[in-house]
Amino acid sequence: MSAVREALAALAPVVGGDIDFEICPVDAPSGVGHTPLSRNETMTGARQRAEAMVRMAREKSEPWKYFVGLEGGLDVIHEDSTRWVFLENWVYATDGAGRAAFGRSGGILLPEALASEVVDRGVELGVAIDAFAGANGIRDAQGAWGVLTHNLITRQDAFRTATISAFARLFGAPPAIL
Numbered sequence: 001m002s003a004v005r006e007a008l009a010a011l012a013p014v015v016g017g018d019i020d021f022e023i024c025p026v027d028a029p030s031g032v033g034h035t036p037l038s039r040n041e042t043m044t045g046a047r048q049r050a051e052a053m054v055r056m057a058r059e060k061s062e063p064w065k066y067f068v069g070l071e072g073g074l075d076v077i078h079e080d081s082t083r084w085v086f087l088e089n090w091v092y093a094t095d096g097a098g099r100a101a102f103g104r105s106g107g108i109l110l111p112e113a114l115a116s117e118v119v120d121r122g123v124e125l126g127v128a129i130d131a132f133a134g135a136n137g138i139r140d141a142q143g144a145w146g147v148l149t150h151n152l153i154t155r156q157d158a159f160r161t162a163t164i165s166a167f168a169r170l171f172g173a174p175p176a177i178l
Contacts (some may be wrong), residue, residue: 001025003156004068007163011171024064028052035118035125036073039088043102045071046092054096068093068166070159072143075107076119085115087125087144089158093166103165105158108148 001023008021029052030036030045049069057064069092077084086107094100110118117128126139133147143155 003159004070004163006156007160007167010160011164011167014168014171021066024062026053026056028056028069030069030071032071032073036071037076037119038073039075039090042071042073042075042088042090043092045069045073046090046102047100050092050094050100054094057096065095066093066170067096068163070162072125072155072158074110074115074118074125083115083119085110085119087148089145089155089162091159091162091166093163093170095170099170101166101169103162103167103169105162106153108145108153110144110148114144 005021005023008023012021028049031048032041032045036042036045046069049071050067051069053064053067053069056062057067070089072087072089075086075088077086086109088107089105091103092100093103111132114128114132117123117131118125125144129138129144129147130136138144138147139155141155142151143158145158146154
């Protein structure tokens with residue numbers, strides 16, 4: 001939630017300055033596997049989390065105006081005979097009334113030993129990164145991002161970037177020229 005809070009604080013002066021956000025964390029199901037193994041699955045997980053929050057808000061008559069679904073996962077790419085496995089974080093932000101946008105962090109290439117544990121053996125990334133780094137609770141601290149970048153980019157940083165990317169579009173960044 002810190003990533004969302006930081007992103008919205010950074011966006012406030014850009015979109016009007018006087019915007020005041022109250023963040024209400026909600027545990028919402030993603031409907032996807034514990035470690036999504038494709039970009040599509042990761043994006044679907046983020047979207048389904050936000051849509052679940054929209055339903056919760058309507059059922060409980062909550063006054064929430066924006067809904068943010070976060071999901072981290074892998075993008076597995078095959079190029080010739082090489083497999084590249086990237087960790088990515090996706091955010092889906094919506095007003096629940098038709099306006100919505102995706103945002104994405106960058107991607108970081110997983111070492112083959114870590115990729116093999118998660119993709120080939122089905123080990124959850126949180127468990128695999130703990131074993132890889134010889135520590136416990138990495139997922140809820142710096143995340144795999146922090147381990148793989150020596151804390152130059154943390155899990156929070158990646159979700160902050162993805163949240164800014166989604167809300168920049170949602171709050172009226174110029175539409176893409178097709």
